[in-house]
Amino acid sequence: MIMSLVQFLKSKTFFVQIAIAIVGVLVLIFALKFWLGVTTNHDQKIQVPDLQKLSLEEVDRKLKELNLDYKIIDSASYNPDYPKKSVIEQTPEAGDFVKEKRKIYLTLNPSKYRDITIPDLNGRTKRQASSQLRAIGLNVGANYTYVNDIGKDVVRGLRHKGKILNVGDKLPLNSIVDLVLGDGKGR
The missing domain is CATH 3.30.10.20 (Trypsin Inhibitor V; Chain A)
Known part of the structure; x- marks a missing residue:
């Protein structure tokens, strides 16, 4: 029994099967890498615009042109330096690069002090x-x-x-x- 196992490990059939397994794993890895590159838009870059002091209508128009979405996460303390209901903060920051359909999270200026x-x-x-x-x-x-x-x-x-x-x-x-x-x- 042990003798036949040692002979099999030295045989040409064993080395052919190992080579087929290695080639199969390499083909799978390259196919997976190619598929991920295509489905995740790997080389795509959209620069996030500066949305500070813009109204929601202007933000909506600007982000639709770039195929980006937005979500309002909060309204901060009222800041009289910014127009009412305008963007005070955004994440990701202006100038950062994102992929299409990425959400930009916005913090708005309330219409008045609390x-x-x-x-x-x-x-x-x-x-x-x-x-x-x-x-x-x-x-x-x-x-x-x-x-x-x-x-x-x-x-x-x-x-x-x-x-x-x-x-x-x-x-x-x-x-x-x-x-x-x-x-x-x-x-």
Whole structure:
């Protein structure tokens, strides 16, 4: 039994079968490489255009010309330097090379700042109220209104563009809020 196996390994038939197997594997590898090159458009390159500050209509037109798709993934914080509903960021970046039908992921500029809910600041000091308003994204104006009150520089109300604000009202981020303060002369 062992003798016949050793004779087979030394025979011409064994070497022919090994050669056929090696040729078969090489043909399979080259066929697979050719097929992958054709089906994946290996040599194709489309340069991604700069979509910054473009509207969705302009983006759609521009990407259809290049046979590219897009997907909106997010809207960022409002940026007043960019038009409303325009592209702020894109992935892949402008100038990168992609293949046709590749998706370009877009981040859009919202149409306005997000709204902030007015907190209850009645009875807080001017300093506490200013800190809290800045922390939630509102700006404190320099136009203080003083009312007759026993507490000096104690918040007795809030105003925005002259209008009195109530707890729970909403204002866009970065709005200017003026404080109504006690004058310390009341009883």
